[in-house]
């Protein structure tokens with residue numbers, strides 16, 4: 001691993017054990033072991049479900065600075081040929097949370113070894129991919145007692161080179177809502193369609209109609225996404241399906257548009273019920289609040305990084321990704337930024353392989369920023 005730090009090895013070990021939201025038991029144990037191996041004099045550690053809070057006492061604190069890393073993986077079968085490929089065959093760190101954790105551990109180690117004046121709160125948060133850990137963590141008694149004065153976080157960005165970050169003041173990520181639709185009709189013999197209400201046909205019609213929400217109901221100057229990522233239905237090739245299920249996600253830049261998208265989903269589903277003589281139920285699952293970067297703190301961070309020669313700052317546009325860190329930023333001023341990791345495969349791809357050089361780049365950049373911001 002050449003000159004790379006121990007946090008690259010830690011990332012690889014975490015990469016091997018991805019776990020889904022609120023099932024991050026091995027991950028939590030691994031993180032706790034690593035945190036407990038640090039000098040403990042300045043640390044106070046509390047667990048919350050599968051997450052962890054670590055408070056680091058500063059030398060002369062005037063504020064509490066929060067830093068959040070998400071810790072869950074995705075239900076994806078990994079298709080890389082890495083020596084440290086996931087040991088959990090149907091789960092993968094395909095959104096970089098292994099990077100987020102190892103960077104947070106690196107920054108924590110740096111703050112323990114070189115204390116800053118201010119107190120710090122490290123938040124290892126479960127279930128970012130769903131159903132959402134940030135909002136309940138924010139409402140927990142622990143965080144109510146340890147409410148940071150400012151907070152920040154990063155997300156890896158495969159499309160940017162290593163040694164770059166991308167960020168903008170104001171809106172960074174979209175409002176999101178999951179979408180689950182169950183359709184139930186009358187199944188039967190494949191040769192007797194006139195005696196059935198085929199839910200495969202109804203589901204296909206609904207998928208096509210859902211596409212008209214973005215193209216026909218949302219102002220073209222606004223932005224929205226309706227994606228159906230999974231369809232299930234039927235049992236065998238020569239039986240007409242009695243049930244079908246669509247699973248997807250909706251994204252909007254404005255919260256008003258999310259209300260409109262949901263209304264249109266309800267109307268289209270009603271139309272399918274009438275048109276295909278079936279019963280449907282809609283579950284909007286979990287929804288995430290937009291990620292909004294507080295202007296002043298974000299600009300100060302951008303200026304700070306720009307003045308360091310090691311990392312370049314790109315001013316980016318908003319993305320339709322979602323992040324439940326948006327809930328934390330709704331209540332606490334702060335920011336999120338993209339960390340360039342230069343991978344030909346994007347987030348949520350089974351071949352995602354971020355460049356590990358970005359780990360030490362990020363640790364050093366954030367540690368420097370904390371020496372500046374936390375010693376003011």
Ligand SMILES: CC(=O)N[C@@H](CCC[C@H](N)C(=O)O)C(=O)O
Pocket residue numbers: 095128129130155176177178248249250286288320321322323347
């Ligand atoms: C950064 C990122 O990729 N976040 C996820 C968040 C998913 C939230 C929820 N499960 C949904 O699908 O709406 C994303 O897909 O943007």
